[in-house]
Structure formats: C-alpha cells, structure tokens
Amino acid sequence: MPGDPTFRQRDFRLLLLGQTTSQLGAQVSTVAIPLLAVVTLHASPLQLGLVTASGTVAFALIGLPAGAWLDRCRRRPVLVAADLVRAALLATIPVAALLGAPSLTHLVLVSLLTGAARVFFDVGYQSYLPAVVGKGGLLAGNAAMETIRAGGQLAGPGIGGWAVTLAGAANVVLIQVAAFVVSAASLLAIRTREPAVPPRPQGERLGTEIRRGLAFVLRTRLLRATLLTSAAGNFSFGVASAAGFVFMVRTLGLPPAAIGAVLAAGSAAVMIGAALTPRLARRFGSARISWLSLAVTGPVALLGPLAQPGWGIIVFLIGAAAGELGQIVYAVTNVTLRQRLCPGHLLNRVNATMRFFMMGLFPVGAVLGGVLGETAGPRATLWAAAVIVLLSPLPLRAALRGIRDVEELPAWKQAL
Numbered sequence: 001m002p003g004d005p006t007f008r009q010r011d012f013r014l015l016l017l018g019q020t021t022s023q024l025g026a027q028v029s030t031v032a033i034p035l036l037a038v039v040t041l042h043a044s045p046l047q048l049g050l051v052t053a054s055g056t057v058a059f060a061l062i063g064l065p066a067g068a069w070l071d072r073c074r075r076r077p078v079l080v081a082a083d084l085v086r087a088a089l090l091a092t093i094p095v096a097a098l099l100g101a102p103s104l105t106h107l108v109l110v111s112l113l114t115g116a117a118r119v120f121f122d123v124g125y126q127s128y129l130p131a132v133v134g135k136g137g138l139l140a141g142n143a144a145m146e147t148i149r150a151g152g153q154l155a156g157p158g159i160g161g162w163a164v165t166l167a168g169a170a171n172v173v174l175i176q177v178a179a180f181v182v183s184a185a186s187l188l189a190i191r192t193r194e195p196a197v198p199p200r201p202q203g204e205r206l207g208t209e210i211r212r213g214l215a216f217v218l219r220t221r222l223l224r225a226t227l228l229t230s231a232a233g234n235f236s237f238g239v240a241s242a243a244g245f246v247f248m249v250r251t252l253g254l255p256p257a258a259i260g261a262v263l264a265a266g267s268a269a270v271m272i273g274a275a276l277t278p279r280l281a282r283r284f285g286s287a288r289i290s291w292l293s294l295a296v297t298g299p300v301a302l303l304g305p306l307a308q309p310g311w312g313i314i315v316f317l318i319g320a321a322a323g324e325l326g327q328i329v330y331a332v333t334n335v336t337l338r339q340r341l342c343p344g345h346l347l348n349r350v351n352a353t354m355r356f357f358m359m360g361l362f363p364v365g366a367v368l369g370g371v372l373g374e375t376a377g378p379r380a381t382l383w384a385a386a387v388i389v390l391l392s393p394l395p396l397r398a399a400l401r402g403i404r405d406v407e408e409l410p411a412w413k414q415a416l
Contacts, residue, residue, distance in 0.1 A: 011132050011190040012141060018186030020148050022083070025179025032176075033107065036093070036169035041104050054108045058115040059359040066119050067352020068209040071345055074194045075128040076187055082121035083184035086114045087177045097170030123355065127347040130339050131194045138336045139278050139286060146274035146332050195344065213349025220412050222341075223350065225399035226334050227357060229294070232392035233327060234358040236385045238365025243373040243381035251378060252316065253309050262317055269321040273328040280329060285404035290333040294393035297326025301389055305382040323389060330393075341412045 037043040037051050070078060089110050096102045133141040217223045248254045248262065273293075281289050304319030306312075342350050373381045403409060 009133065009137070011192045012137070014186045014189050015129075015132055016144060016148065018083075018183035019145055021179040022183040023148050025176035032169045032172040033093075033111070036097075036102070036173075037104060037107055040097075040169060041102060041107070043104055047104055051104065051107050051111055054111040055115040055118075056359060058112065058119045059355055062116060063119055063123070063352050063356040063359070064210045064213070064349075065206060067123050067213060067349040068206050070120065070124050070127065070348035070352075071197075071209065071213075073197060075124040075131070075348075076190065076194060078120055078124050079128060080184045080187050082117040082124070083180045083187070085117045086121075087180035087184070089114050089117070090173050090180070091177045093173045094170045097168075102170065123348055123352045126335060126339065126351045127344075128194070130344075130347075132190065132192050135340055138339050139281055139332070142332045142336050142339075143274050143277040146277075146328055147271050197345075209349065213346060213353050216346055216412075217350055217353045222399045222409070223338070223412070225395040226290075226337070227354060228395040229291070229330070229392050230334065230354060231357050231361050232388055233294075233330070235361040235365040236388035236392070238362040239369035239372070239388070240382055240385035241362075242366050242369030243378035243385075246373060247378035247382060248316070251309070252307060252313050254313065258313070262313075262320060265317055265321050266324040269324040270328045273325040274332055277329050277332045281333060286333065286406045287337065287400050287403045287409065288405075290330055290337065291393040291396040291400060293326045293329035293333070294389070295397065297322040298386075298390040298393070301326070302386045305379050305386060319386075323386075326389075337406055337409075340406050341409060343412060 033051065037047065043051065093102070093107070093110060096106055129141055129145075130138060217227060245259070248259050254262070277289075280293070284292055300322035301319045303315045304323070307316030307319070338350060338354070339347065369381050369385070372384060
C-alpha cells in the first residue's frame with residue numbers, strides 16, 4: 001500500500017496523520033473513561049452501560065438530519081469543528097477531577113455530546129475523502145484509514161491501561177484531547193479545495209431532503225443490497241456480543257489475558273485485511289471482492305461455536321479472526337463503492353442512512369442475543385450469529401452478478 005501513488009499526495013498524508021493520532025487517542029480513552037467511572041466513581045454495571053451507550057445513541061437520534069445538513073455545506077470546516085468540540089468537551093473531565101468534582105452525570109453528558117460531534121465527523125469524513133484523493137485513490141485511501149483504525153484498536157487499550165496506572169484515568173483523557181487537536185490542525189493544513197456545493201432547491205425543507213436520501217437508498221438496487229448485507233453483519237455482531245465474553249469465560253474457561261489475546265488477534269486480522277484489500281481487489285475484482293470476502297470467510301467463522309476448552313480455543317481464535325478479516329475487506333470495498341458511484345450532493349445522506357440502520361440494528365441484536373443466550377445458551381447464540389454472517393453476502397452477490405470491477409457499474413442517478 002505505501003507504494004501506491006495516493007501516499008505521495010501531501011494532503012492525504014496530512015489526513016492520515018490526523019487520523020493516526022485520533023484513532024490511537026480514541027482507543028486509549030476507551031480504557032480510561034470506563035476505568036474512571038468504575039474505579040473513581042464506583043459506577044454500577046447499569047451506570048457504566050449508560051456512559052458507554054450515550055456515546056452511540058446520537059447516530060439514532062441525529063444521524064439522518066446530520067447527513068442532510070452536511071449535503072448543504074463544505075465538509076472540512078465541519079470536520080475541524082467536530083474535532084475541536086470533542087477536544088473541548090473531553091478537556092472538562094481532567095478539569096473536573098482537578099477541582100474534585102467528577103460525576104457520572106458529567107461523564108454521561110460529555111459522552112452524549114462528543115457522540116453527537118462524532119456523528120457529524122464520521123458522516124462528513126466519508127464524503128470528504130474523495131475530495132482529497134480523487135476517485136482513483138479511494139480504495140487505497142479507505143484501506144489505509146481502516147488499517148490505522150485497527151492499529152489503534154490493537155495498541156490503544158494496552159497503552160491506555162499502562163497510562164492510567166501511571167497518571168490516573170482522568171489525566172489520560174488528555175491524550176485524546178491532544179489527538180483531536182492534531183487531527184483538526186492536519187485538516188486545516190490541507191490545501192485541496194472541495195468542489196462547490198450544488199445549490200439547494202429553493203424552499204426545500206430538511207425533512208424533504210432526508211426523505212430523498214432514504215428513498216434514493218431504497219430505490220437503488222445495489223445500495224439496497226449493501227444495506228441488507230451491512231445490516232445483517234452488524235445485527236450478527238450485536239447478537240454475538242451478548243454471548244461472546246460469557247462463552248469465553250464460562251464455556252472455554254479463558255483467563256482475562258487469554259481473552260485479551262483473542263481480541264488482539266481480531267484486531268490484527270483487521271489490520272492485515274485492510275492492508276491486503278487493494279491487492280485482493282486487483283486480483284479478484286474491486287466489486288466482486290466485496291461479497292466474495294464474506295462468502296469465503298463466513299464458513300471459516302462457523303468454527304468459533306465449535307470450540308472446546310483446552311487446545312480447542314485455537315478453533316475459536318481462527319473463527320473469530322476469519323470473521324474480522326472478511327468484515328473489514330467488505331467494509332473498505334463497500335464504502336469505496338458508495339464514494340465512487342453516489343452523486344456527490346447525496347453522499348452525506350447516503351452515508352448517514354447506512355449508518356442509521358447499521359448502528360440501530362446493533363442494540364437490537366444485542367438484546368435478542370441476550371435473550372437467546374439466557375434461553376438456549378451462549379454456544380447456540382454464537383451459532384445463530386455465525387449463520388447470519390454466512391447468509392449476509394447473498395443480497396450483494398445477487399446485485400453484483402457478473403460484475404468484476406466497480407468501473408463496470410454505471411454511476412447512480414437520482415431518479416426521484
């Protein structure tokens with residue numbers, strides 16, 4: 001990947017720098033903030049759940065309006081503002097600790113507001129990348145960003161745990177504050193100008209624009225297929241999340257260190273998959289690989305529920321790593337496909353609509369997985385999740401039948 005011409009672009013390297021620091025800082029905070037809640041503020045499991053859930057609920061509450069609003073303006077100023085807002089909000093945590101006034105209410109409020117800023121950044125960022133790298137550099141650009149994200153997931157929690165021991169949970173949040181400031185500075189240093197924003201139809205309300213975005217996704221066959229495949233994957237992940245830790249602890253008898261190794265292996269598989277995606281796309285086709293990655297790794301993921309205590313945990317490790325690898329190759333190619341084919345003035349709304357359904361189905365899957373885990377046991381729950389993953393590429397395979405590369409597909413038109 002580093003040999004790709006995309007990496008010789010100054011602006012892309014700046015974007016990559018900002019995301020490297022931001023992703024690493026975010027993963028450090030995923031350790032620091034829960035530890036602050038549990039160790040310092042003595043949070044109960046329910047209270048900790050409120051702190052973590054408040055960070056993602058914004059996708060369901062404002063995701064669709066944010067997408068429509070972002071289609072009305074240039075993305076870079078919004079991305080910079082989102083970074084700086086998150087930095088300012090998180091900085092209040094160590095200040096409150098210094099003043100001796102930290103509270104769970106404060107953590108929930110900060111998590112909720114930073115989650116709202118994240119919605120604008122995540123939706124806008126996927127639409128901003130094409131302006132920096134151009135259509136031809138999207139696959140390499142997305143693969144690089146996902147590699148960075150996985151690297152943060154691999155190294156961040158360990159660094160966070162070590163830093164909390166040395167400096168305290170509240171002070172470690174300053175790492176994330178600094179990371180967001182670096183990200184904002186790198187965005188401001190980018191020289192590439194965004195295309196002009198098309199004028200909006202006079203008098204068109206935000207609600208009408210949201211409905212147009214929803215209708216475009218549902219009426220475009222390939223988008224509809226990717227929505228079904230992506231939603232099935234996230235739903236399956238939600239189901240598995242309700243039983244995975246229980247299965248590893250109570251069925252396989254794994255100690256915390258071994259569980260950490262399993263999670264690290266999954267992150268390593270994500271890094272490898274993201275790094276290999278451009279090469280796989282050239283070998284098998286940039287469109288075909290999106291469903292083929294799931295079709296090949298899905299059967300291997302079925303090994304996970306077969307695991308038994310002892311050396312049988314290797315089977316679980318292989319199944320989990322295969323599932324992660326297939327999902328990341330699919331994610332990179334799927335985002336690239338949307339960026340290549342979607343009309344620019346609809347891209348934010350399309351991205352927001354996809355995230356709205358995917359993020360919304362995760363908690364539904366988690367609740368149903370919990371019910372299934374209680375009634376049928378964790379192994380049966382993991383079987384159900386694995387079967388969903390196995391079936392998930394079918395809609396996309398049908399929509400891309402006979403298509404090898406994205407270049408063979410016509411650009412999507414707004415026929416509303």
